[in-house]
Amino acid sequence: DGGITQSPKYLFRKEGQNVTLSCEQNLNHDAMYWYRQDPGQGLRLIYYSQIVNDFQKGDIAEGYSVSREKKESFPLTVTSAQKNPTAFYLCASSIVKGAGELFFGEGSRLTVL
Amino acid sequence: GESVGLHLPTLSVQEGDNSIINCAYSNSASDYFIWYKQESGKGPQFIIDIRSNMDKRQGQRVTVLLNKTVKHLSLQIAATQPGDSAVYFCAENMDAGGTSYGKLTFGQGTILTVHP
Numbered sequence: 533d534g535g536i537t538q539s540p541k542y543l544f545r546k547e548g549q550n551v552t553l554s555c556e557q558n559l560n561h562d563a564m565y566w567y568r569q570d571p572g573q574g575l576r577l578i579y580y581s582q583i584v585n586d587f588q589k590g591d592i593a594e595g596y597s598v599s600r601e602k603k604e605s606f607p608l609t610v611t612s613a614q615k616n617p618t619a620f621y622l623c624a625s626s627i628v629k630g631a632g633e634l635f636f637g638e639g640s641r642l643t644v645l
Numbered sequence: 646g647e648s649v650g651l652h653l654p655t656l657s658v659q660e661g662d663n664s665i666i667n668c669a670y671s672n673s674a675s676d677y678f679i680w681y682k683q684e685s686g687k688g689p690q691f692i693i694d695i696r697s698n699m700d701k702r703q704g705q706r707v708t709v710l711l712n713k714t715v716k717h718l719s720l721q722i723a724a725t726q727p728g729d730s731a732v733y734f735c736a737e738n739m740d741a742g743g744t745s746y747g748k749l750t751f752g753q754g755t756i757l758t759v760h761p
Contacts, residue, residue: 633679636688638687
């Protein structure tokens with residue numbers, strides 16, 4: 533079945549460590565996105581990529597990094613520079629032209645100990 | 646900056662009732678709106694969308710109404726079922742020349758609880 537796979541589903545990190553969240557899609561979508569969700573809040577855009585080897589900062593990119601070496605993959609690294617990394621992270625993808633509907637993965641919950 | 650917001654953070658209804666979830670937006674340039682449903686611990690799921698050249702769009706048991714005059718969006722769920730219990734988000738996409746695909750701005754969300 534086509535879809536978006538995020539891993540791991542749960543991740544614990546010590547302060548000062550970098551962690552990388554995986555996102556893979558087999559929908560043949562050109563565009564991919566990372567959103568952050570905090571309790572009781574909406575989603576905020578971290579980074580997005582509309583084509584391989586290109587990506588743009590979203591509204592809250594500080595402390596995060598991404599790469600887009602393959603169309604199917606858009607990993608997110610939460611660096612030690614991110615001051616409040618505990619959150620639910622959602623990856624999404626979409627076609628580039630036409631509708632703006634996003635297809636979301638099941639999310640990765642990161643907890644900093 | 647401009648943002649999307651919700652009037653009611655929580656809504657409780659009885660099974661079988663109709664539910665109405667409201668959303669106010671402040672960006673008059675937004676031309677595409679989406680409603681998502683998010684169950685606990687899961688990613689958001691698309692429910693229905695509407696473009697600014699429409700006032701109403703119907704799906705299966707759901708209807709979205711758009712009032713551009715007052716910048717208001719609503720989601721109506723008919724014959725609400727316990728399985729409809731979730732957080733509902735509205736989101737807007739300001740299609741600035743077609744370069745902002747997927748850059749959705751999300752509202753805070755409304756928690757819908759359906760009692761059997």
